[in-house]
Amino acid sequence: MSSTMAPxxxxxxxxxxxxxxxxxGSPKPGGPAxxxxxxxxxxxxxxxxxxxxxxxxxxxxxxxxxIHAGVQATHxxxxxxxxxxxxxxxxxxxxxxxxxxxxxxxxLWFTIVGxxxxxxxxxxxxxxxxxxxxxxxxFKVLLLLPWVVPIVVSSTAWNWLxxxxxxxxxxxxxxxxxxxxxxxxxxxxxxxxxxxxxxxVSFPFMMMMISAALASxxxxxxxxxxxxxxxxxxxxxxxxxxxxxxxxxxxxILMTIFCVNDFPTIYLLTGGGPVSATTSLVVLxxxxxxxxxxxxxxxxxxxxxxxxxxxISVLLYRQIRKSxxx
Amino acid sequence: xxxxxxxxxxxxxxxxxxxxxxxxLLAACGGGSASQSGGSxxxxxxxxxxxxxxxxxxxxxxxxTEGFSGANSKASYQIIQWNNFYQTFSSAxxxxxxxxxSTGGGFQAFQFEQQGQIAYADNLIETLKKNGMYDDFLPGVxxxxxxxxxxxxxxxxxxxxxxxxxxxxxxxxxxxxxKDWATLLEAGKALKKIGAVGFxxxxxxxxxxxxxxxxxxxxxxxxxxxxxxxxxxxxxDRNVEATEFLLExxxxxxxxxxxxxxxxxxxxxxxxxxxxxxxxxxxxxDTRVGDTSGDLLVASPIAGPHGDKxxxxxxxxxxxxxxxxxxxxxxxxxxxxxxxxKELWKQKLMNALPVFKSIAELPEFASDPNNVKIVKEWxxxxxxxxxxxxxxxxxxxxxxxxxxxxxxxxxxxxxxTDAKSALQAFESGLKTVLNK
Numbered sequence: 160m161s162s163t164m165a166p167x168x169x170x171x172x173x174x175x176x177x178x179x180x181x182x183x184g185s186p187k188p189g190g191p192a193x194x195x196x197x198x199x200x201x202x203x204x205x206x207x208x209x210x211x212x213x214x215x216x217x218x219x220x221x222x223x224x225x226i227h228a229g230v231q232a233t234h235x236x237x238x239x240x241x242x243x244x245x246x247x248x249x250x251x252x253x254x255x256x257x258x259x260x261x262x263x264x265x266x267l268w269f270t271i272v273g274x275x276x277x278x279x280x281x282x283x284x285x286x287x288x289x290x291x292x293x294x295x296x297x298f299k300v301l302l303l304l305p306w307v308v309p310i311v312v313s314s315t316a317w318n319w320l321x322x323x324x325x326x327x328x329x330x331x332x333x334x335x336x337x338x339x340x341x342x343x344x345x346x347x348x349x350x351x352x353x354x355x356x357x358x359x360v361s362f363p364f365m366m367m368m369i370s371a372a373l374a375s376x377x378x379x380x381x382x383x384x385x386x387x388x389x390x391x392x393x394x395x396x397x398x399x400x401x402x403x404x405x406x407x408x409x410x411x412i413l414m415t416i417f418c419v420n421d422f423p424t425i426y427l428l429t430g431g432g433p434v435s436a437t438t439s440l441v442v443l444x445x446x447x448x449x450x451x452x453x454x455x456x457x458x459x460x461x462x463x464x465x466x467x468x469x470x471i472s473v474l475l476y477r478q479i480r481k482s483x484x485x
Numbered sequence: 486x487x488x489x490x491x492x493x494x495x496x497x498x499x500x501x502x503x504x505x506x507x508x509x510l511l512a513a514c515g516g517g518s519a520s521q522s523g524g525s526x527x528x529x530x531x532x533x534x535x536x537x538x539x540x541x542x543x544x545x546x547x548x549x550t551e552g553f554s555g556a557n558s559k560a561s562y563q564i565i566q567w568n569n570f571y572q573t574f575s576s577a578x579x580x581x582x583x584x585x586x587s588t589g590g591g592f593q594a595f596q597f598e599q600q601g602q603i604a605y606a607d608n609l610i611e612t613l614k615k616n617g618m619y620d621d622f623l624p625g626v627x628x629x630x631x632x633x634x635x636x637x638x639x640x641x642x643x644x645x646x647x648x649x650x651x652x653x654x655x656x657x658x659x660x661x662x663x664k665d666w667a668t669l670l671e672a673g674k675a676l677k678k679i680g681a682v683g684f685x686x687x688x689x690x691x692x693x694x695x696x697x698x699x700x701x702x703x704x705x706x707x708x709x710x711x712x713x714x715x716x717x718x719x720x721x722d723r724n725v726e727a728t729e730f731l732l733e734x735x736x737x738x739x740x741x742x743x744x745x746x747x748x749x750x751x752x753x754x755x756x757x758x759x760x761x762x763x764x765x766x767x768x769x770x771d772t773r774v775g776d777t778s779g780d781l782l783v784a785s786p787i788a789g790p791h792g793d794k795x796x797x798x799x800x801x802x803x804x805x806x807x808x809x810x811x812x813x814x815x816x817x818x819x820x821x822x823x824x825x826x827k828e829l830w831k832q833k834l835m836n837a838l839p840v841f842k843s844i845a846e847l848p849e850f851a852s853d854p855n856n857v858k859i860v861k862e863w864x865x866x867x868x869x870x871x872x873x874x875x876x877x878x879x880x881x882x883x884x885x886x887x888x889x890x891x892x893x894x895x896x897x898x899x900x901x902t903d904a905k906s907a908l909q910a911f912e913s914g915l916k917t918v919l920n921k
Contacts, residue, residue, distance in 0.1 A: 238575035239600045258888075322689070322751050323743050325760075343689065343746035346899070430690030433745045433895045435888075449571055451887045451918040452596070 232458040238448075242455070249455035250463070259460065261435060262443040266419060266464075269354055269439055273418035274411055276358035281365025281410075286399075288366075289373055299370075306363035314427035317356055318343070346436030349429050353437045357424050361417065365410055372406035373399070408479040412472050419468055440464045528810025530560040530818045533574075533584035535567060537642075537801075542834040549825045558814035565589075571596075578602050578808065585809035586818055592882035594630070594638035594804040599879050604805040605635030609816045613639075618823060621841045623860075629800055629869060629877045638802035639819065641826060643838040645768045646697045646797040647863045648784040654681045654762035663763065665788040666730055673739030676762045683739040685761030687747025688894045693886065694752060695744065695894045697797055698765040700870060702727045704795035705787065709872030710884060710915070717919065718873070719912035720905070726790065728897060728904035735900035745898040756781065765797075768859050769836035783855040785862055798867035800877070801837070838864065880919050889914030 232249055236242025253259050284302060288295055305313060321328045321342035333339045342352045376399070384394050400407075422441050425431060431438035431446060438446070440460055448457030532550050536543060543564050550562035563584070565573050570590065577583035578597065590596075597603050610627070613619040619627070626640045650662050658676045663669035673683025688695030703709055708723030718724075734740045741747070747755070755761040757774040763784070767773065771781040786794040803822070805815045829835045830844045838859060839845050845860050870881045884890055893911035896902045 237600060238572065239579045239597075239602065318748065318751070322746060322748070323755075324741075341743045341746070344743040344899070349746065427690060429746065430891075432689065432891070433899060434892060446888050449569065450891075451883055451889075452571070453918050 228458050228462065231454055232462050233455070235455050237452065237454050245455065249459040253456050253459045253463065258435065258438070258443060259440075262438045262440045265350065265437060266439040266441075268350070269357065269421075269425075270415055270418040272354040273357040273361060273421075274414045276354070277361035277365045277414060278369075278407070278410065280358060280362040281367075282369050284362065284366045285369035285373055288370065299366075302366060303363045305360050310360065310423045311427060313360060314356070314424065317352075317428060321352060343429055344433060346433050349433055350436050353425055353428055356428060357418065357421065360424060361414060364417075365414065368406050368410040369403060372403035376402045405479060408475055412475045412479075415471055415475070416468055419464060528558060528814065530558055530586055530810065530814050531563065531584040532560050532818065532822070533563050533565050533587035533589070535565055535570065535588050537588070538834055538836050541832075542829060545829055545832055545834055549822060549828060552825070553818050553821050555821060556811065556814040556817035558811065558817065560586075560818050578806065581808055583806060583808055585815045586803060586805050586822075588641065588801065588803050590882060590885075591644070591799045591801055592877060592879060592885060594802055595632070595877060595879040596882050597804070597806070598632065598634075598637045602806055602808070603637050604807050604809065604812055604815065605637065606630075606639050606805060606816075606819075607635045608812075609639065609805070609819055610636055612816065612820055613823070616820070618820075618841075621843050623840055623842055623845065623864065626800055626840045629871075629875060630802060632878075638804040639823065640800045640802050640840045641823065642801050642835060642840060643864065643867075644799040644801055645838055645859055645863055645867060646694075646701055646765050646799075647768060647859055648763065648787060648796075649756075649766050649770050650763045650782055650784045651681075651756070651759060651761065651780055652782055653780050654679070654759060657681075658762070662784050663787050664785070666790055669763070669787060670730075670733065670737070670739070672763065673734060674737060677738055680760070681762040682741050682755060682760055683763055684734050685752065685755055685764030685766075686740060686744050686898070687749070687752035687755075688744065688891065688898055689746040689748040689751060692747060692749045692752060694749070694766060695747075695898060696885075696890045699728075699731065699890070699894050699897065700872075701765050701795070701797040702731055704797060704868050704872045705793060706730075706789035707791060707793035707795070707873075709868065709874070711871055711874045713874045715871070715874050715876060715878065715880075717912060717915060719915065720908050723789075723791075723793075724908055725904050728908055731897050732900060732902070732904060735898060740898060742900075745895050767836070768838055769853075769855070771855065772836055783858045783863070785858070786866055794866050795872070796863045796867040798864070798869055800840070800869065883918050884915065887915070887918060889918065 230241060233244060233246060234242040235245045235249075288299055288302075292298070320326055323329070324333075324339045324341065328342065329339050340348055343349050380398055380402075381394055384398055389397065419439075420441055421439070422445060425437050425439055425442050426445070429437040431442040441464065444457045444460040444464070446457075447453050447460060451457075530553070534543060534546050534550075547562040550560045553560040565587075571593070574583060574587070574589060574593065574597070583602075594603055610619065622640070623643075626643065627636070630636050630638045630640065654676060655662055655672070658672070658679050658681065660672040660675040661668065663672050669684070676683040684698075686695045686698045700710065703724045706723045706727040708721055708727055710717065710719055710724075712718040731740070735742075741755070744752075752761070752766075753774045756766070756770065757776055768783075771777050774781070786796060788794055803819060805812070805819065809815045826839070826841065827844050827847065830839055830847055830850050833849055838856070839850065844850060845856075850856050869875065869877060870884055871877055889911055892914060893907055896907045896910065
């Protein structure tokens, strides 16, 4: 009997009907269901009115600048005057510029190294801090410092460490017989230095995200895996990584956005140089608008960046949903 | 037991929220132009000033500004930071909340003039002629601001780039201070042997000294980025020669190989730490780096291979805007402020050259031999970024802080180029952004 009753009960439950309630026909006027729907409509209206101010503000804060930027990207004006409509000319100018593609290439590398570099360091430290080490909490706080310290301060500190041949790090290299590397003056070394700086600034964020995810993992799973003969590596790849996958994808999305939009890390340390070696798209957009006073092309660069970010975010978000379903 | 409860209905909450949300909207719609904040008939003249030196200068300028009372007006003072200053001005002007009078970027007046935001200073110039202040200007400092339509601004100080040297390093190296390019090269080689830098410069984040040194050397050789008519002329022979010389300094290690990444702080540290022996810098660099012992001195202008001499000058100016409570009040304020400038030099707050002869003669200014040398030897031969021409214009703003010049400078300082290739790239970079 129960086997025949169960589907019916589930079906009723899905329709929100209590056991014994009438499931046939429409609810009677003035009955409990009608009152519920009336309440529900009232609640919806309340939510609508409660949300409206926020929505209006959001539209004003995000919508207006977006529309205004769209206008600027399709005109040849300045920051004050709209200028003449030029259609897609600014986009064509930007896309045919070698400087744009050089900046796009740097942005890509900067983002890849920034995201995965900081993730790897953050993951390593999160795993380390999960084990019982002396003064673990203190270490955690100290490790947060690169993220907490204002970027102006940390970039000044890094400049002091590497800028001149007599700075601390080049002096160290010299004393070790490794020559005197010009960390910010050599285009290749400058690019590497900026990326390392980004990883240094960002790993605490990753560490905290992963630490939070690891805290929610049931340790008995590892005990069970050990009993089944799984090695530490197998436990890491088969248990830890899948269980923190959701947080990992979210942190990747966020860090990708942080990296692509990162202006101060690059600009304060190198200004985009030497010889544009560390000019990312956001730095190029800034320099185009505020140093070359070419508003249309500069905003067009920003638009292209936004579109790329939206695509990347959507792809990664799909991955999150996929990992949630699994 | 009676409890008093404050009832807060949903509707009340919504009303409050809507009211709160409307505040910024109303504020945004309100505008608030320069003309609206006045307490008197002429309104308040909003004067925006930049941090030209230490905060003490701005404090003094604020006092001067607030001391204005004329044309039924008073004046208010606001400091605008250099970071993103063009954006700050543009946004304010676009929303009609900008200043009535301001200092600012060297070519800002020309940029805003193109956009119809500048009030011409012709009447003001006439007033200055009548009250005798015009005759007090140093020769040739006002005319660069004259356009076909009128004067876009009036000068208030000259930001000079001159050659400095550290006397003790030259003594230690046993060489004389360079008098021309040949002796600069020889001195640089000798200085290198004692670990000193024979041509100190920097082109790192936010440091324009390197860019300015490049242009200065072109001017020093009788060159410049523009023709006398204002047309682009980057690839002229004199510029090529100057760039070749700079590349020679790089290849000989006379220019620090790390200079390309030196910020202003890095470069100043080189001067302070007795590493830099010779190079272009701002006037009163000794004060700036904190060494007024007399070891840091302004060098005499050096001669190029063809005998030319030249320095670089930025005539910083004060401009008036069309958005003002009263043009008459703007002009009255500016006449008043120019007349009060003397106080800033008297208090030794300004680290630049004055534009008035009477200020240049002040004992507080003239007691510094470096200042005297700059006024006597550098100011008469100094040219603007418009060289070989002399008419200032909006395009110079693009040259001054733009990517093309910075890219050129950094390419030269890395030494991985030849003069013509670097100049060609410079020219094509400028062509893409200069107003046609």
